[in-house]
Amino acid sequence: MLLELSIEQIAIIDRLNLGFEPGLNVLTGETGAGKSILVDALSLALGERAEGEMLRAGAEHAQVTAVFDVSRYPRLRARLQELGISPEEGFLYLTRELFAGGRSQARINGRPVPVATLKAVGDLLVDLHGQHQHQLLFQTSEQRRLLDEWCGERVLALKAELGERVREMRALQRELSSLQADARERAHLLDLYTFQKSEIERARLTPGEEEELLAEELRLAHAEKLFATAETAYELLTGGEPAAVDLLAQAARTLEEVLPIDASLQPLVESLQNALYTVQDVATELRAYRDGVE
Numbered sequence: 001m002l003l004e005l006s007i008e009q010i011a012i013i014d015r016l017n018l019g020f021e022p023g024l025n026v027l028t029g030e031t032g033a034g035k036s037i038l039v040d041a042l043s044l045a046l047g048e049r050a051e052g053e054m055l056r057a058g059a060e061h062a063q064v065t066a067v068f069d070v071s072r073y074p075r076l077r078a079r080l081q082e083l084g085i086s087p088e089e090g091f092l093y094l095t096r097e098l099f100a101g102g103r104s105q106a107r108i109n110g111r112p113v114p115v116a117t118l119k120a121v122g123d124l125l126v127d128l129h130g131q132h133q134h135q136l137l138f139q140t141s142e143q144r145r146l147l148d149e150w151c152g153e154r155v156l157a158l159k160a161e162l163g164e165r166v167r168e169m170r171a172l173q174r175e176l177s178s179l180q181a182d183a184r185e186r187a188h189l190l191d192l193y194t195f196q197k198s199e200i201e202r203a204r205l206t207p208g209e210e211e212e213l214l215a216e217e218l219r220l221a222h223a224e225k226l227f228a229t230a231e232t233a234y235e236l237l238t239g240g241e242p243a244a245v246d247l248l249a250q251a252a253r254t255l256e257e258v259l260p261i262d263a264s265l266q267p268l269v270e271s272l273q274n275a276l277y278t279v280q281d282v283a284t285e286l287r288a289y290r291d292g293v294e
Contacts, residue, residue, distance in 0.1 A: 001069045002126070003091075005045070009062035010054055010098075011037045039128070042066060044096040046126055047119025050104045062098040067091060068125055079124055083117060085109075092125070094118060223293050230290035237283040245283065248276040 007016045012034060029035055044050055045066035055062050070076050071090025080087065088109050095107040096118065106118040123139070137143065148159055219226065237244045252272040255265050 001072075002042075002066060003069050004065075004067040005038070005042060006063075006065040006067075007038070007041045008064070009056040009059040010041050010044075010064060011056060013037060013041075013056070042126070043128065044098070045094045045118075046122025046128075047094075047096070047106065047115055047117075048122075050096070050098055050102075055098050055100060060100045063095065065093060065095045067093055070125075076124060080121065083120055085117075085121060092121070094122065094125075219293075227290060227293040230286050230293065234283055234286040234290060237279055237286070245276060245279050248272055248279060252276060 001022065002020050004020065005016075005018045007013050007018070009015075018038070027035055027038065040054065041064045044054070045064045069090060070080070070087050070092055077087060080092075085092070085108055093107075093109050095110075097105040097107075099105075104115065106113050106115045108118060108121060127137070148155055242250075252269055255269045255272065259265055259269065
């Protein structure tokens with residue numbers, strides 16, 4: 001039973017607390033008095049869609065609360081328990097808040113809930129009869145429930161057992177789908193790894209090859225600088241005026257001229273000649289290196 005409807009900042013209503021008595025309650029008034037606003041406000045509390053224009057002009061926040069006494073409806077309380085809703089001492093407080101910008105918040109007994117849950121509870125409590133508004137009896141789920149109850153306890157027990165079997169079947173189907181997905185994933189990974197293995201084998205990689213390739217890449221990236229450096233060093237050894245090889249040869253000849261006077265200079269002459277041969281070998285290798293730079 002609906003006991004109270006509290007409305008704040010909805011349409012033309014600033015603040016209104018409306019109480020209801022047991023039995024038939026009638027709201028009358030001329031056109032434009034606001035009767036439809038009360039119905040719309042109640043619809044909000046029952047989880048119906050919130051329209052932005054329902055917020056009072058200039059208001060940032062609106063709220064509707066509907067209070068129901070469900071203490072004398074054990075079947076209704078049982079269905080509420082299925083939804084995870086526990087009445088407070090037999091009372092239900094359904095609250096809907098609207099905010100500027102279109103956002104809304106639903107609460108049952110002060111606890112935030114999804115609007116869908118608020119609507120599910122509202123559908124159990126109230127039938128709104130009118131144009132463009134649904135009735136609970138029009139819902140196939142409610143029709144099926146009434147038919148099941150009319151068939152008696154035996155059918156309800158069979159229905160509960162069937163529901164349990166269906167849940168078990170769906171759990172097994174999910175498990176089967178998971179296993180099949182795992183098998184497909186394993187097959188996919190096997191194909192991938194087999195392909196990667198064949199690619200590696202086809203490449204015929206050897207230990208240290210990566211380092212060699214990286215070094216070659218570095219040399220190629222600086223080929224111009226390497227060529228110029230080798231050319232400069234080669235010219236300094238062989239082509240300069242005077243060249244290093246010429247200076248070494250001249251030094252060796254100069255010392256050879258005085259060997260008849262001091263034979264102790266012979267080791268130095270030999271050292272100069274060895275240095276000359278070494279420099280000539282270096283020059284030959286530099287030229288080959290220069291010519292090999294691409």
